[in-house]
Amino acid sequence: MKIDLSARAYTVPTDFPEADGTLAWTSTTIVIVRAGADGVDGLGWTYGPAATASVVMEMLAPVVADLDPGDVPAAWSAMARGIRNAGRPGIAGLALSAADNALWDLKARRCELPLARLLGAARGAVPVYGSGGFTSYDAERQHRQLAHWAHELGIPRVKIKIGESWGRREDRDLERMTAARRTIGDGTELFVDANGAYQRKQAVRLARRAADLDVRWFEEPVSSDDLRGLGLVRDLVPADVAAGEYGYDLVYFERMAPYVDCLQVDVTRCGGISEFLRAAAVAAAHGLQVSGHCAPHQHLAVAAAVPNLRHLEWFHDHARIESMLFEGTASPEGGEVPIDRATPGNGLTLKEEDAARWRTA
Ligand SMILES: [Mg+2]
Numbered sequence: 001m002k003i004d005l006s007a008r009a010y011t012v013p014t015d016f017p018e019a020d021g022t023l024a025w026t027s028t029t030i031v032i033v034r035a036g037a038d039g040v041d042g043l044g045w046t047y048g049p050a051a052t053a054s055v056v057m058e059m060l061a062p063v064v065a066d067l068d069p070g071d072v073p074a075a076w077s078a079m080a081r082g083i084r085n086a087g088r089p090g091i092a093g094l095a096l097s098a099a100d101n102a103l104w105d106l107k108a109r110r111c112e113l114p115l116a117r118l119l120g121a122a123r124g125a126v127p128v129y130g131s132g133g134f135t136s137y138d139a140e141r142q143h144r145q146l147a148h149w150a151h152e153l154g155i156p157r158v159k160i161k162i163g164e165s166w167g168r169r170e171d172r173d174l175e176r177m178t179a180a181r182r183t184i185g186d187g188t189e190l191f192v193d194a195n196g197a198y199q200r201k202q203a204v205r206l207a208r209r210a211a212d213l214d215v216r217w218f219e220e221p222v223s224s225d226d227l228r229g230l231g232l233v234r235d236l237v238p239a240d241v242a243a244g245e246y247g248y249d250l251v252y253f254e255r256m257a258p259y260v261d262c263l264q265v266d267v268t269r270c271g272g273i274s275e276f277l278r279a280a281a282v283a284a285a286h287g288l289q290v291s292g293h294c295a296p297h298q299h300l301a302v303a304a305a306v307p308n309l310r311h312l313e314w315f316h317d318h319a320r321i322e323s324m325l326f327e328g329t330a331s332p333e334g335g336e337v338p339i340d341r342a343t344p345g346n347g348l349t350l351k352e353e354d355a356a357r358w359r360t361a
Pocket residue numbers: 193195219220245
């Protein structure tokens with residue numbers, strides 16, 4: 001029996017220009033890996049450059065071809081060894097993650113088990129938070145998005161982007177945070193994400209100016225590379241300080257854990273489901289919970305499997321793309337997504353015909 005790995009890339013325009021504190025974009029590329037064995041296909045994906053698909057085809061497919069599809073750890077190890085000289089963080093790490101996710105999905109489908117049941121669930125439903133509130137939105141668009149999550153869907157926590165223009169628009173950040181609180185009322189938690197835009201004391205001053213807004217989550221107040229800065233802000237503001245979305249290997253999380261209140265882990269970057277489980281164990285050893293970063297449907301099963309999960313980011317851009325490309329996507333209504341206990345694998349099917357128009361590699 002052979003494992004057949006292949007990959008394709010699809011570039012989908014956003015529904016409105018999107019921007020955070022340190023980046024702006026008008027399209028998003030999803031790289032979907034198919035892992036086949038014995039006439040059964042598993043699906044995994046990541047968000048990144050189309051070149052990720054080439055790494056899957058050229059560097060990963062050959063090293064897993066002759067392995068047993070049931071032995072995901074053996075395949076993971078072979079792939080991680082195979083990309084040594086390419087460098088784990090970045091495109092090679094994205095490829096590894098998507099391939100590992102596809103192999104877990106393949107195994108679940110071959111066992112005719114929902115992926116959450118193959119991994120073993122720690123909970124019956126995954127808590128989520130609505131994530132968007134881009135700095136490129138005007139007041140009306142932000143209001144509509146947050147009101148939809150908080151009031152129409154009943155999601156009890158929502159996040160907006162701040163740190164506009166590398167932290168040079170503090171007054172507008174505060175206006176948008178104030179408007180967000182006005183939209184969601186007192187019954188919904190307000191999260192903010194600066195994407196590393198502020199300097200250390202600037203982040204602390206901003207948090208103090210926003211004291212009456214009761215912000216519960218302050219993500220990447222400073223660069224994720226400034227670990228001591230993260231620790232300083234964490235010690236001086238009431239909100240939980242979180243980071244970790246750029247973590248490509250276990251050592252990254254081990255280094256960051258002492259400086260944050262919650263570790264973010266992205267299953268499409270960290271090394272897939274295999275490494276997500278280990279990253280959550282690292283967090284637990286530091287007394288921390290983890291939060292799943294973006295790619296919501298790729299996280300659901302592993303988020304259900306991790307005992308120390310806090311929540312999962314229901315990111316507007318990715319949730320939209322996943323519902324455009326996949327059949328069987330979930331709704332975040334009520335603020336938690338029940339675990340699918342019936343459909344084999346991750347429960348999703350690629351809508352080949354709909355996807356074809358976006359294909360770029
Ligand atoms: Mg973030």
